[in-house]
Amino acid sequence: MKVVLAKSAGFCFGVKRAIQIAFDTAETRERIASLGPLIHSPQMVQKLEEKGVHVVRGPEGVKCDTAIVRSHGVTAGELDELQQRGVAVVDATCPFVKKAQDYSAALRDGGYIVVVIGEADHPEVQGIVSYAGENAVIVANAQEAERLPASRRIGIVAQTTQSMENFREVVNVCLNKAQELRLFNTICDATSVRQEEARQISQQADMVLVVGGFNSANTTRLAQICTEIQPRTHHVETAGELQADWFEGIETVGVTAGASTPEWIIREIVETIETYEK
Ligand code: SF4
The missing domain is CATH 3.40.1010.20 (4-hydroxy-3-methylbut-2-enyl diphosphate reductase, catalytic domain)
Structure with a gap:
């Protein structure tokens, strides 16, 4: 069985940067509040939680002295509120x-x-x-x-x-x-590049796996695009959801992933597919 993995699968520049900033900050602070989940990947949110980065809904939920702003930013009012309350703001807003x-x-x-x-x-x-x-x-x-x-x-x-x-x-x-x-053209091509590659992979593959959080809008959109071209498309969050019978009679599997899917999850998926060949 051939596995075709999308080159663009996984983190975009802004998400990768925000995750790095969060882990680096967690090295020096005991507790950090994240204004909303830093990324739409429950598995990565769990890893961050273990490092002391906990999710709050808004500035009013911040009970520690440091808050991190996720890649898609916050409102000017929220930023003001945090600053007025003396909370140190770590700004991971994508440039x-x-x-x-x-x-x-x-x-x-x-x-x-x-x-x-x-x-x-x-x-x-x-x-x-x-x-x-x-x-x-x-x-x-x-x-x-x-x-x-x-x-x-x-x-x-x-x-x-x-x-x-x-x-x-x-x-x-x-x-x-x-x-x-x-x-001002403020469009970032991370989304369109992933969608175009998903289309190409769906045309070549007998089955497509789209990997990423069920709460991730960009992953869900990728799954829709792939399904329109290749009805044998499955949206999964982790390798544990793969079912051996999906792969029966399949020669080429396409794998793509949303901009918030961690690399380790994609790797586990590919490794699990490879076990079905034996
Ligand atoms: S603008 Fe959004 S999609 Fe583009 S790199 Fe930044 S976080 Fe990623």
Whole structure:
């Protein structure tokens, strides 16, 4: 049986960096509060918990003197609250997300109505919009952008995981809404690269395994993409969920994993598949 492992499987740059920062900080502090799970991998969250990094829902839940901000950032208000309470903040916000926050603040200061393209209830979007001023608007797509009033100056940023197609469609609508339009392409290609590779692997394989947290939106999306092309796709979190009968008659297995799947879990999956050959 041939195993085709996606080159992009596993941590993206921002998640890898945040995990490293958390483990490094845990070397010097006894307890650290993580504002939300640092990563959508229950197995990694458990490892961090063993090192003293415990998850809290928001600043009000922080009962120790250090808090870590995860890769998709927090709102300006949450950051203020922590600082006012004297909590030391370890900022693991991904630099790409930070850029989107900074561009939002610059557009706000420049007098633009800031349009943030993204999912309104996503913490990353809530963080970005918190820097964008009181007139900022979140739009999910071109249909929502159509409802925006005409404005003299509109500035646009996007949630880092947005597709370029959606970004272009919203920009096109805003071209007719503003005398002056300024936009920053804040899209990170980590998501699109993983999705494109998942498509390619699904076309070559007789079965696909998508590895990652069931609570991870990007892993779930990968599983949907693979299933559309190869119906014999299974989304698993760990090697313990693999079933030998899935592999009967299979010649090529494709393996991919979300941006928050630890490398050791992917390795265990591949090693377990190899035992089915014997
Ligand atoms: S997907 Fe991109 S922006 Fe988001 S954490 Fe990963 S590297 Fe950073």
